[in-house]
Amino acid sequence: MDEGLTSRHLVEPTDGSAGPLLRIAEDRLMPGAGYGAHHHADVDVVAVVLSGSLAHGWGGRATLRAGDVGILRAGTGLVHDEVAGADGAHVLQTYLRTAAAGQEPGHRLVRWSAVADRGWVDLGRPDARLWVARVQAEDTVAVPAGLRVVATRDEVWAAPAATTGEGRVSGPAMVCVWQLDRARPLWAVD
Template sequence: MDEGLISRHLVEPYDGSAGPLLRIAEDRLLPGAGYGAHRHADVDVVVVVLSGSLVHGWGGRPTLRAGDVGVLRAGTGLVHDEVAGADGAHLLQTYLRTTTPGQEPGHRVVRWTAGARRGWVDLGRADARLWIARVPDDETVPVPPGLRVVATRDRVWAGPVPSTGEGRVTGPATVCVWQLDRARPLWAVE
């Protein structure tokens, strides 16, 4: 990994207790910093850019900006890098065990638009759903049930939202809710 990366694991249920979920990490990259070329196989990586920008070094080298979601299916394997733009990057990376081992690698970007501040992101899999909301200052939105990751100006946390009431989040914040098939997968360690 390059200098200029701070990574904090928020959720890491390697025992299969969260179905396909392997890890959710909060990453901060200084301008021009990256992860270094690294390999993935048989994992889906879902990146939510909270602020800044990130250039993905595979699949056409798309640039993801705040609010965008990148969905990387590593499939049979690929080597890639991600590098922060001139404004750095603050992002959430979620790793999911693949549903279809041996598939061809692929990458797509779901672009954020001002008209769609909240909603479901189609991940193309039945065992994991992602809902995202970008909540403006002093607005309160209802949040669906599931594993919540909330990012405010000051901090990022996973789990229940403290002191704001069940199912509601007040901005400014970005909220990600993961609904996961919690059936214990075959690969899970007891």
């Protein structure tokens, strides 16, 4: 990892109690800093760019900007890198255990749309759903139940999954809500 990278783990269940969720990290990268070329296998990495930009290097080069979601399916294995743009990057990186072993690696980018300021992101897997919203200043939005990660100008925090109903978040903020199949996966240890 580069010296210009700071990472803070927000959620890291080690017992399988959050289904496929392995970790949610808040990463801040200085301009030009990256993770260094590294290997992944049998994991999906979902990156939500909160601010700045992040160039993803594997199978071509895609640049993610604020609000964009990158879905990396490592499958049978790959080596990749991510490097912050000239404005740095503030990113939520969520690691999910693969839903199906032996898949071919792939990367997909879901672009931010100024027309739709909130909605579900298709992750292509049955056991995890992601809802993302950009809440403007002076606005409040209803958010679905689930594991909530809220990024404001000053802080990023995660709240436990609500079991029923919706909650409300006031802006300015970026909100990610994870709905996870909480059935104990085969890899969980008693």
